[in-house]
Amino acid sequence: MPIWNPEAETRSREDIVQVQLERLQSAVFRCYKDVAFYKKKFDELKISPEDVQSLGDLRKLPFTSKSDLRDSYPYGMFAVPLREIVRIHSSSGMTGLPAVVGYTRNDLKNWGDLCARILFAAGVTRDDVVQIAFDYGIFTGAFGFHQGAEHVGASVIPTSVGHTDRQVKIIQDFKTSALACTPTYALVIAGKMEEMGVDPQSTSLKIGIFGAEPWSEATRAEIEQRLKIKAADNYGITEVIGPGVAGECEARCGLHIQEDHFIAEVIDPESLEVLPAGSEGELVITTLTKEGFPLIRYRTGDITTIDTKPCSCGRTFARMARVFHRTDDMIIVGGVNIFPSMIENILKQFVRELPEYQIVVERKAAKDEVRINVEVTETLFLDEMRALRELHQKMEKALQAGIGVSLKLKLVEPNSIRTGDGPVKRVIDNR
C-alpha cells in the first residue's frame, strides 16, 4: 500500500537519528529559552540545553507530568505569545483543571500531515468519503482527523457524535466509506442500523479509524464482522498533539510512532528508569517540532512496549503496542477520561467525610456502562427513605454532569467495598 509521506516515513534509521537529534536540540533550546517552567527545572537540576549531545542524553532531562500541566493552567507552558496561537484545545479534566494546549499555524500544518499519514496508513485515500463522528468541540479528536482527511483529499463529513439515526442515514445517503469515531460508538451505530432495519454489512463503509479509548482485539473483530469493514487503531494524546502520534498500518503489528515529530521512551513508572527496548512500561513522549506547546519527556500514563524491528509495510518508524492499560486509575469511557479524583471531588460536595466508593465499568450490548458504588456511612445515612432517594438522585445527576458520561449510582452496604486492610481497588474495569 502506498505511503503518505514516503520521504519522512521511510527514512533510514541513521537519518531518523540525525533528524531527531537536530530537532531535539533546537526544541530543548526553545523550551529553555521560552518556557519559564523548563528554565526553572533545568536550572534546579543544573543542566543546560548544551548537555543534549546525543539522543541518549534525553534521559538527563526532567519529566513533565500531568500535574505540571495543571499547575501552569491555562497558558503557563506555552512557548510563544498567545497572539501566535491560532487554535486552542483542551483535555477533558471536567472537574480538576484540564490541560490546555495551543497550536501555531505551523503546528496545525504538521498536525494535519501527521493525521493524514495515519488515515492513509489505515487505507483512506482522496476517493473516500470520511464521516467524522468524534465530538467536535474542545477535544482534539474530531479536528485532528478532520484536517488530516482534508489533507489527504477525502470528502469530509463532520457529523460529530450523537443523533445516531441521522448518522446512519448519512452513511446510507452520502455513501460514507470511512468512519472515524470511538470503537464504542461504532458498535452503537451498528446496533442502530439493526434497529432501523438497515443491514450493517451492506453499507458503503469499508474502513474504520477508531481510537480515544482502549478496545480489545475481540471488540475489533466484532466491529469488523458486524460492519464488514477494516478497523484500524491509532494513538494520540491531547497534551502531546491529539491524534497523529502513532497509527496502525496494514501489517497490524503495532502502531507506527511518527518519530520525526516525537521521541518515545518507555520507563518504569516506579523507578523512572528508561527500560531496554521491548520492555513494557509507561510511554514518555518528547515533542520535536511543536512551537506553541512543546513538551519534554511527558509521562502519558499509558502502558505499552516499543518494537524497532523493520515492518513489512516499508515504514521505518518504530511501533508501539496497542494501549490497553494505564499506570494510574484513569479509565476511558466513550472517549472521556475519568479519574477517581473526579468522583471524589463530586462526592465531597455532598458529604463531609469521603465515603468508600468504587467505579465499575462493564460492556453490555456493545455499550460501556459505568456504575459508581458508594458505601452508606453514618453521615450519609438518612432514616427517611424519601430524603435518601432525593440525595441519591442529586448525587447521580452531579456525577453525570461533572464527569460527562451517563452513569448509575448505587448506594451499598457499609464495609462492602473496604473488605481488608489493603488499599481499596477504586476501579474495576470488566470490559
Next chain:
Amino acid sequence: MLKVRSLKVNYGAVRALKGVSFHVNEGEIVTLLGANGAGKSTLLNTICGLLRPAAGEILLRDATIHKQSPAQIVRLGVSQVPEGRQVFASLSVRDNLILGSYPRNHSDKAEIRKDIDTVEELFPILKERAKQSAGTLSGGEQQMLAIARSLMARPKILLLDEPSMGLAPIVVSNIFKTLRKLREEKMTILLIEQNARAALSIADRGYVLETGRISIEGTVEELLENKAVKRAYLGKGYKEVWE
C-alpha cells in the same frame, strides 16, 4: 551529503558553537540564518577545516572529515566561497578561475578548459572580462567570480558565506538566480546569510543559529511562517509589527 552532529567549537575561552547539528541532503539548498556573532562563519570555517571542533563530528557522504586538513577537505569536495569575495585582485579573471581548479589533478588542460566554458556560460560577464584584472571588477562581478572559482574545483557541496554582503539588491537577485540554476543542475549548497529574505527565496530548508545553538529548523515555508523568524530576520516590510 553533509551531516554535522553536536558540533562544539571554542575561540579561546569563548564557546562559539555549543552543540550544533544539521544536515544538507544531496541537491538541496540549505540556509543557515543568524545575527552577527551567532556563529555562522565559525561553523563554515570548521566545516572547511580552518577551525578544529572541541567536540562533535562532521560527515561528508558518511565519512568523517573534521580531522582532515583544509586542503584535504577541499579535495574531498567541499568548496567555500568566502565572505567578502577574496578574489586575487592583481590576477586576471581567467587566471582566478584556473587557480580554482588547483585542488584537482590539473594536468588535464582540456577538462579545465571545458569547466571554464561551463562557468563562463553560467556567468557570461566573466567571459567578457576574462583578461581584465579581478580587482577592477565591481562587487557583484567579484562575487560571481568567487563562486565561479569555487565551482572550478568541481565540489560536491558549495558553501557560501554571505554572498549578498555589500551588494545592491538587483545584483543580489542576479547572484541568487544563478544559485537557483546551480541547484537545478543538482549542486548541493549550504548558504549562510544575514539577508534572510533573499536566502529563503531560494532555499529548500533552513536553520536559525542563535548564540551558538540552533533554535529553529524547518522547511522554508515553516520558517517564513514562524513569527520568531519574522521578527528577528525579516524585520521591516512585514505588515504586522511584532514587538
